[in-house]
Amino acid sequence: MASFYVTTPIYYVNAAPHLGHAYTTIAADVMARHHRQRGDDVFFLTGTDEHGEPVALAAEAAGVTPRELADKNAERFKALAPVLNVTNDFFIRTSDPEHVKAVQEVLTKVKDNGYVELGTYEGWYCPRCADFKSEQEIVDGDRCPIHLIELDWEQEENYFFKLSKLQDRLEELYAKHPDFVTPSTRRNEALSFIKGGLQDVSLTRGKLTWGVPVPWDEKHVFYVWFDALLNYYTALTYAKPGQDLREEFWPASYHLIAKDILKFHCVFWPALLMAADLPLPKHVFVHGYLLLEGHKMSKSLGNVLDPFEVIDKYGADALRFYLLRDVSFGQDGSVSTADFEKRYESELANDFGNLASRTIKMVLRYRDGAVPQVEPDPTLQPDFEGLQDRVSALVGRAELTPALEEIWQRVRRLNRYVDEQAPWKLAKEEGRAADLDRTLATLVEGLRVVTVLLYPWIPERAATLMHALGAPADVELTDTNPALSLATAKLGARVPTHVTDLDPLFPKQQPPKAA
Template sequence: MAQNSFYVTTPIYYVNAAPHLGHAYTTIAADVMARHHRQKGDDVFFLTGTDEHGEPVALAAEAAGVTPRELADKNAERFKALAPVLNATNDFFIRTSDPEHVRAVQEVLTKVKDNGYVELGVYEGWYCPRCADFKSEQEIIEGNKCPIHLIELDWEQEENYFFKLSKLQGRLEELYENHPDFVAPQSRRNEALSFIKSGLNDVSLTRGKLSWGVPVPWDEKHVFYVWFDALLNYYTALTYARPGEDLRGEFWPASYHLIAKDILKFHCVFWPALLMAADLPLPRRVFVHGYLLLEGHKMSKSLGNVLDPFEVIDKYGSDALRFYLLRDVSFGQDGSVSTADFEKRYDSELANDFGNLASRTIKMLIRYRDGAVPQVELDPAMHAEFEELNTKVSSLIGRAELTPALEEIWVRIRRLNAYVGDNEPWKLAKDPERAADLDRVLATLIEGVRVVTVLLHPWIPDRAGRLLHALGAPEDLHDTDPSLTIAGAQYGARVPRQVADIEPLFPKQQQPA
């Protein structure tokens, strides 16, 4: 992969039901990273999509009285519609029912077989149909239940082809020892490594009792186990995402896979092992985030405790949702979400801290200087506050520490608000002898507003774009525009010359009486 390439993926989302806020969470996080790397000038590829095979889809389709294909087609469109509503800039949307994906899966897994990592056997064990996963004794909770879906497990016995995972235990341990940042955060790395060191068993590569899946080319009675089909999407998408091009040379291995902790075993153990068996390069990093919790539980379609991202966006806009999910819940940890907390963040931080700062700074420039920004030396006291802020934010995003990066920016927003209070420009405007002081304060404020807005753009691209346009940037602003570069987000680098008035960025919502 070229040095200036950045490839980020979300998990592909299961089509047995409609999208919810948990799906939006990962997509937003990946989009923040993709947008930031475009600001850096990197060649970016951002992938998301849908996982459409396996028993959960077949069971959901049967319950709905439709075919698995009909259910997949219907729900895939709903997931595809979610990305633009979130203002996500994914470069491709993969469906695992795509014929190009199917062919590539068959090629890779045939290579795994040819390399000696596949054998025929009989599997017996406890199985969760909603996870599409056989559970080890350590993974089963009281009542013989799945720890994720809280349903009783089924005892399954069938003839399968097995992936010889056990043969790769030593190589996986070496991977974790030699590349300590392969999985983050550290707690998730430790969890994956503990699973590996507890002893790996061979796992089912195919299913003999299902028909809704990728056919096994060497045995037509089997389809590939859905997880191996799904994991390969990150690789197969690059073979056909751009018609007539093979993007693997530019973007593989992936820079970041973003996943939730419930699929850690598959992405941090099975996935690198599968790539090793196929003689393919491993991804650089897997970042495992926590759950969004509602009433103390992970949001889950099967548990029925989901929030509709479309409803939130209809009322507040996509920027407010993007900001809240990565501000209120530290990315990488579990965190509770609620309407009350959302509204509090919206009012106190988006409307007051940031929106009001931008609005009153622009209005003071218009009132006192006819919108012309004084081209004077900025207040040296503020230089230290902003020194290397852009590199700090970039470094944090490079480690997928999206919430701390946002806090770094917000510290400066609070400092700019304090600067207004400390200097009281409305009082300076009343004293003609202090015109030079007013010029310095106004120029310092608007440059600070510009810098934080450029850095905030990956989180709130719509409102940040509107504000930057009011500061002189093009109206149809793109992530690669010079007005948005991370290098240009250096304090004092691009002081605006003229400002235009702007409507409130985050207007207060009228609450019911």
């Protein structure tokens, strides 16, 4: 059995979760569910980043302690996962004492290996990014390119991480493993940063108290980014009490991140692991921004959409589908309520929902719910040949939008097949019973195949449909259920024997009544 370990970034607790957080978490969940369908042993990690200046400043503004703010908002992030139908195996908080201990151990090893020295830092600093900015990263003279606020000029005594000593090893990593960072545009961006010449960076902060204490100097705490980056590794030391999961799951298969934290995950993170003599993750996938009115959705900019509101009206599956369908995963893309409603109506309600309803109702009407046990129509086989392998290969590279398009092409093909065969006409014609049997069996089997493949994107509605297609009603449909195994996602692999009626999978929304 292969192992698959996928992570999201850990999210700052300086405010409540928004749609941008849901986006990355849903993407990771699609990958985790798909790999469970393959039969892989999966570990899926998400959590919250609770130290550093952004949290301390937000707590001060709210009149509470950093711990109180962290406790409050960590629970809000935890609550988001089940609402999104997300199946993470562990939720890490960087205030966990086990994480703190492991961070101190790893960074002490980095120091012992000769990659830490005391010095004085002077330069531009963004308190919202918790990041020191180089001259190349500044816009409009002294502004943060992400938050558009004026930067602070900081000067303080810090311990430095000797990033410059690892420049050659990082360049070698990128040369030998061109898929370490994907997509290629993000790889090129990271490599350009490295080849531009790496400077040593602050490992600790002397002016803060809210952070992981430095064991060799109590006047300092570790710079929040180094504390946070280590969560992917430290979580495996205590996620399951009494077990050390590092041997099975480290190095990670995929870290999913947004492009604003590329420098930390694609440069600092591998360098830190090298300095600690730890294996490097296999892949870092960098996705773009969800844009609203031309800007990245951000708590600090105040332009966010509430995922809870969308879910209350349309359900979690509709949100999951839209985010990975409308915006190609890996690129920037605009989202809007109007686009969401259009995609919901045309694809979920009409293409898929209507296909499911029509197919089941015709089997109920013409065969009393019994699915004819005949071979699917061979004319449809070429359309489904190799589909499972193509979807698997795309998801394996975190290309989630193209994978969804591969499946959706078959949803549309099945709809065309209904129109081509016109079962309602076959039912009225003498001597066409065998043709009707083949058509109904083909539609049910094709519907089953696309439903198995769609399960990682729309797990709740896919499970509902699988029950209507004959899966026992008293059996919970999980990713590891044989009925959802990726091995069965082939036309003719498992023709259902009967169907039962079901309500519309994606009910059409009624327009608001006029006042």
